[in-house]
Amino acid sequence: MARRPMRNSSNHERDRHGNSGDSDRSTMSRRKYLHTGAAVGTAAAIGGCLGGSGEGGGGLTVGYALPFTGTYAMLGESIVNGFEMYLEQNGGEIDGREVETVQRDTEADTNRGVDVTRELLIEEQADVIVGPVSSAVAIAIMDTIESEASAIWLNANAGDYRVTQEGCLDYHFRTSFNDWQTSAPLAEWVYENVADNVCLAYADYAFGQNSKNFFGEAFEEAGGEIVAEVGAPLGTDDYSTYLGQIESSGADAVFSFFAGSDAVGYVSAFADYGLNEEMTQTGSGFLLSEDTLPAQGEAALGMYSLLHYTPAQESERNQTFVENYRGAYDSTANVYACQGYDSAQAFAAAVEETGSAEPDELSGALSGMEIDSPRGSFRFNEQTHEAIQNMYVREVVESDGEQPVENQVVETIESVEGPTWDCDLS
Amino acid sequence: MIESIVRATLLGVQSGMILALIAAGLTLIFGMLDVINFAHGALYMLGAYFGSVIAVELGSFWLALLLAPLLVGVVGIAIEVFSLRPLYGRNPLYHILLTFGFAIMIQGAVVQIWGGQARQIAQPALLTGTLSLGVVDYPVYRLFVLAISTALIGGVWLAIDRSNLGIIMRASAHDTEMVDALGIDVSKVFTGVFVLGAVLAGLAGVLLGASRSVNPGMGMGIIIEAFVIVVIGGLGSFRGAVFSALLIGLVTSYGALIAPTLTDLALFGLMAIVLMVKPNGLFGATEAA
Numbered sequence: 001m002a003r004r005p006m007r008n009s010s011n012h013e014r015d016r017h018g019n020s021g022d023s024d025r026s027t028m029s030r031r032k033y034l035h036t037g038a039a040v041g042t043a044a045a046i047g048g049c050l051g052g053s054g055e056g057g058g059g060l061t062v063g064y065a066l067p068f069t070g071t072y073a074m075l076g077e078s079i080v081n082g083f084e085m086y087l088e089q090n091g092g093e094i095d096g097r098e099v100e101t102v103q104r105d106t107e108a109d110t111n112r113g114v115d116v117t118r119e120l121l122i123e124e125q126a127d128v129i130v131g132p133v134s135s136a137v138a139i140a141i142m143d144t145i146e147s148e149a150s151a152i153w154l155n156a157n158a159g160d161y162r163v164t165q166e167g168c169l170d171y172h173f174r175t176s177f178n179d180w181q182t183s184a185p186l187a188e189w190v191y192e193n194v195a196d197n198v199c200l201a202y203a204d205y206a207f208g209q210n211s212k213n214f215f216g217e218a219f220e221e222a223g224g225e226i227v228a229e230v231g232a233p234l235g236t237d238d239y240s241t242y243l244g245q246i247e248s249s250g251a252d253a254v255f256s257f258f259a260g261s262d263a264v265g266y267v268s269a270f271a272d273y274g275l276n277e278e279m280t281q282t283g284s285g286f287l288l289s290e291d292t293l294p295a296q297g298e299a300a301l302g303m304y305s306l307l308h309y310t311p312a313q314e315s316e317r318n319q320t321f322v323e324n325y326r327g328a329y330d331s332t333a334n335v336y337a338c339q340g341y342d343s344a345q346a347f348a349a350a351v352e353e354t355g356s357a358e359p360d361e362l363s364g365a366l367s368g369m370e371i372d373s374p375r376g377s378f379r380f381n382e383q384t385h386e387a388i389q390n391m392y393v394r395e396v397v398e399s400d401g402e403q404p405v406e407n408q409v410v411e412t413i414e415s416v417e418g419p420t421w422d423c424d425l426s
Numbered sequence: 427m428i429e430s431i432v433r434a435t436l437l438g439v440q441s442g443m444i445l446a447l448i449a450a451g452l453t454l455i456f457g458m459l460d461v462i463n464f465a466h467g468a469l470y471m472l473g474a475y476f477g478s479v480i481a482v483e484l485g486s487f488w489l490a491l492l493l494a495p496l497l498v499g500v501v502g503i504a505i506e507v508f509s510l511r512p513l514y515g516r517n518p519l520y521h522i523l524l525t526f527g528f529a530i531m532i533q534g535a536v537v538q539i540w541g542g543q544a545r546q547i548a549q550p551a552l553l554t555g556t557l558s559l560g561v562v563d564y565p566v567y568r569l570f571v572l573a574i575s576t577a578l579i580g581g582v583w584l585a586i587d588r589s590n591l592g593i594i595m596r597a598s599a600h601d602t603e604m605v606d607a608l609g610i611d612v613s614k615v616f617t618g619v620f621v622l623g624a625v626l627a628g629l630a631g632v633l634l635g636a637s638r639s640v641n642p643g644m645g646m647g648i649i650i651e652a653f654v655i656v657v658i659g660g661l662g663s664f665r666g667a668v669f670s671a672l673l674i675g676l677v678t679s680y681g682a683l684i685a686p687t688l689t690d691l692a693l694f695g696l697m698a699i700v701l702m703v704k705p706n707g708l709f710g711a712t713e714a715a
Contacts (some may be wrong), residue, residue, distance in 0.1 A: 071643060073542040204687065226581055233686050237647065240437045240568075242683035244430045261544035264639035268546060271567040272637060295546040364539060406667045 025275035028209050059098040060357055062347070063126030063151070064164060065141070067108040070134045071260060075292060075336045076105075079156045082340025083130060084329050085214040086348070095355065096347045106132050113137035114144055120316040121148045125356040128347050129153045130340070135160035135179075135207055142167040152350070152362045157336060160207060164384050168423035169358050173366050173385045177308050177341040179362040180418045182284040183257070185391050186306040187218035189411060194280050194304070195252035201242065201266075202257045204231035211257035211284050219255075236262065239269040247275055250352040254279055259286035264295045271299035280304070288396055290334040294403050300396040301405060308389050309335040309375040311406045332402075333374075342373045347381075366426070381417065384426040391416045428445045432561045440568055442675025443575035447630040448648060449655040449667040451580060451623025456617045457662030458599040461510060462518060463526040468532035469624045473535055473631025474496045474640040477546045487550040487636065490529030495628035502624025506617050514616075537642050544639040547632065550565065571633050578629065579668055582622075586664060595619060599662075654693050657701045660710025670708060 062083070066076035080094060080103065087099055102124045104116035106418045112130055120126040121144065129151055132138055138158030146155045146169055155163065155174045159182065190198065202208035202218055207229070216226050228249035232242045246254055258266045263286065270276060276299075285307025286292075288300050311322055311333050325333035350365040351357060378389035394407035403409065447469055455463045461536045474492035505528060513520045545569055556563040586592040598605045598615045606612045631644075638644075655674050661664025674693060681689030700708060 059490075069537070071542055071641070073537065089512075092581055203593075231686065232682075233689070235643070235647065236682075236686075238437065238441060239645075241679055242686075245432045245683075248430060260645070261639040263643035264544040264641075266547055268639070271638065272549075272556075272567060274563060291543040295544050297546070297548065 003219045003244045011396075015083065026074060027214050037122070039377070047324065057291075059100055060128075060351065061115075061124055062099060062101045063120030063124055063129050063212055064101065064103045065106050065120060065131035067133050067139075068103065068105040072108045074155060074252060076131070078334055078336035079084055079130065079133070079327070079340035079343070081329050082333075082342075083306070084340075085325060086344035088328065089324070089391035090348070095352045097351075102126065106134070106137050106139060108132075108134040110134075110136050113220040114140050114380065117141045117144045121145075121150050126151050127156045127359075128343075128362075130156050131158075131345050133157045133336075134343075135163070138163050142169060142172075145169060145171055146347075150359065152347070152359045153384055154346060156339045156343045161210060161419075162327075164386060164423050165421035168384070168421075168425065170385075170425055172361050173346065173363075173380055174387050175346055175371075175376055176339045176387070177389075178418065179207055179210040179284075181212045181308065181386075181389070181391055181416050182286070183215040183255075184218040184418070185257070185378075185416050186282060186284075186304075186393065186414045187224070188189070188222045189306075189393055189413070190253060190255065190282050190304075191219060191224045192224040194282065197227050197251050197253070198282075199228045199230065199249040199251035199254045199279075200226060200256075201232070201246055201254055203234050203236075203262055205234045207259075208257045212384070215255050215284075227259055232258075232262075232266075234262065237265065239266045240273070243269055243273050243275060247273070247278065250391070252279055253407075254281055256281065256283040256287055258283070259289075259294065263287045263292045265400050266297045267296045267303070275276050276302065285335070285394070288394070290332060290365040290393070290407075293396070293405055293407070297404050301398065303396050304412050305396075305407070305412070306393055306408075306413075307335060308387075308391055309338045310392055310394050310409055312406050313375070313392070314376075314409075315376065317372065317376075318374040321391070336362075338374050342371055342375075346372050376412075384417060384418075384420050384423045385425060388415055388417050390414050417423070427497055429562050430683060433564070434683050435676070436559075436562075436564055436568075436572075438477075438676035439672065439678035440572040440575075441679065442672035443572060443579060444630050444634055445576055445590040445648075445655060445675055446580055446668045446671035447626045447633075449659070450664060451626045451654045452652050452661065452669040453656045453662055453664060454586075454619055455593075455623045457594060457664070459616050460518065461525070462548050463620075463623070464522060465528035465532065466525075466623065466627055466647065466652060467645035467647070469498050469502065469645075470627040470631045470648055471536065471640075471645035472501060473628030474547070474635035474644065475540060475545070476628070477632035477635050478547045478640050479606070479692070481547045490547060491632050492627070494632045495625045497624040498628030498631070499621045502621045503617060505624075506620040510620070511613065511616075524708070527647070533645060534689060540642075542642060546640040546655050547636040549636045557659075565637075567637060571637065572613060574629070574635065576687070578626070580622065581599065582626070583664065583668070591618075612626065645655040652692070654697050656707075658697055658707055659692070660707025663707065663709040666709030674679055 009138045064080055068076045069380055106113040106116055134157040137243045153172045157176045159177050159179045161180055162180050200212040202212040218306055230242050230245045281303040283305045288303055322333045350362040353365045354361040368382045370377055376390045378387045381388050391413045392409045393411040395410045396405050397408045399406035452466050456462055473494050476497045477490040480490040480493050553567040553570050555566055557566050598612050602612050655670045660672035677692055678689055681692050
């Protein structure tokens with residue numbers, strides 16, 4: 001947890017910023033780093049070890065803008081674990097340069113997220129921002145990333161498509177997924193293999209609404225019928241009433257977006273009411289992921305979901321990753337750890353290719369780059385910087401491992417690309 | 427249509443009775459000890475976490491249901507004896523700050539020990555499946571929860587209303603010095619009341635932990651609802667707490683049927699109206715306990 005020792009120059013920076021008001025901060029720094037870049041160069045020459053803006057030698061600084069407290073703490077921790085495992089495997093160096101990591105807790109809060117991103121960029125002079133987990137935070141920090149223009153942003157979990165649609169930032173690369181990818185591709189599969197009519201059930205906030213809209217559009221396009229839509233507020237305690245509405249819709253299948261403790265509450269109530277005997281449950285991968293399955297247990301048996309990574313994937317690449325992860329952290333790897341690991345892989349590959357940590361050069365290198373990931377290799381779309389990756393349809397089956405149930409891949413949908421939302425960075 | 431109304435009513439009554447278990451403790455503690463116990467939600471959460479650990483380690487829901495609330499009771503004793511007792515008679519703000527601090531500490535400890543991801547308590551095999559009630563099929567477990575919480579509330583009510591202990595409790599609340607002068611150890615009565623509240627909250631935690639998710643946010647979520655209930659029912663009134671818990675349970679479940687996003691608004695709206703019309707709550711001030 002402890003932050004590594006700071007360089008002297010940064011303390012100096014901090015004092016200077018201490019004098020200016022918060023609102024001045026970004027203007028101050030922008031002027032300093034963009035317009036009087038020469039001064040920074042001199043400072044670097046004198047200091048000799050100002051790694052930040054990263055011309056040539058010196059160290060590299062990784063800034064984690066992730067939640068380490070609250071509901072999403074486990075996600076932040078897993079992303080860091082994945083990233084650090086890669087560093088560990090490479091002796092803590094990338095391209096012969098020592099790597100420092102700095103953690104900042106976003107608390108999954110938008111204001112806090114902007115503050116820590118600014119801190120990481122300005123005070124810590126991070127060369128790469130890894131995070132955030134929450135999409136709301138991702139949308140909030142787009143401006144900061146763009147105006148500071150001093151680091152590449154590897155989005156290791158926030159999947160809201162609006163980061164591409166509204167942001168379309170040259171420095172943004174999704175090492176994770178977007179909400180279209182975890183919902184729409186499942187529609188055709190459900191239509192062909194499960195049912196031609198569905199009820200949509202979703203957590204009533206941006207991500208849930210996006211997911212059900214994407215699925216709904218794709219399902220109707222495939223020829224299916226949406227019988228009903230049921231939205232439940234985020235953090236609903238008891239899903240009984242909503243399950244009643246789902247049941248009375250008479251649909252043969254239901255597509256759901258719920259995550260975390262909502263997913264646990266929803267799935268177990270679904271089984272309590274015996275709905276799993278009347279209709280087939282399908283959903284975005286977060287409904288039935290490694291962080292919820294141990295709690296959902298047998299209630300989740302036979303349910304289908306779509307995600308870009310599953311620890312039980314049988315490729316050699318993944319088996320090695322899962323084993324190494326277990327060796328390092330004594331726990332099962334999850335999708336978040338994979339996203340963290342791939343962020344490290346992407347950053348390292350780009351630095352090695354360009355021999356620089358300049359965000360413009362890194363962006364150029366990453367665009368179109370292929371990453372050999374435990375999830376199966378994926379490529380960054382030149383236009384949108386989204387990951388073009390395989391999506392896996394999984395079924396929850398009984399397991400003889402430490403948990404009673406696990407996801408098993410039943411079908412691979414290859415190289416899922418998704419819409420560009422009018423973003424063209426190529 | 428009838429189906430969903432019946433279902434919503436059943437759910438409303440069931441969650442109302444569970445809320446009553448939590449609100450009853452809250453209101454009794456306020457009525458007797460004059461303490462607004464912000465840590466009550468955290469005790470409820472502890473019950474659920476203890477329950478989930480015991481259910482996994484000992485492999486039995488029934489042992490969890492028995493032992494977890496007792497463990498929460500032990501935590502309750504520690505809180506009352508070591509931290510609340512020295513503060514009796516002081517400005518109520520001290521109690522609020524203290525118990526609020528406990529709520530945050532307990533929540534932090536839970537995240538440290540068990541992590542942020544949700545858990546669950548496995549339902550006993552005996553109570554799985556659904557029971558046909560004519561119009562709807564209702565999960566057996568939830569009917570069990572309804573039955574056991576109703577029985578508990580009834581038991582506590584009788585105890586307060588009829589037993590000698592209940593008389594001493596009510597007398598202590600009414601005139602502490604006089605009861606003390608009559609040779610009854612009031613501090614023991616206070617500890618007893620606090621522990622009773624803690625045990626009831628812990629029980630509610632185990633019961634709900636098997637039909638909802640067990641997560642670090644559950645305590646903060648329920649305490650707000652419990653306070654709304656206690657305020658509507660009248661601070662310190664047991665009868666009021668039970669009555670308004672049922673009311674809130676029904677409002678919440680019908681609300682989910684009609685306008686899910688407005689349910690919280692309806693709760694606070696109801697509280698505001700009650701406060702305007704009857705500032706002491708529906709059953710406040712007419713009854714000592």
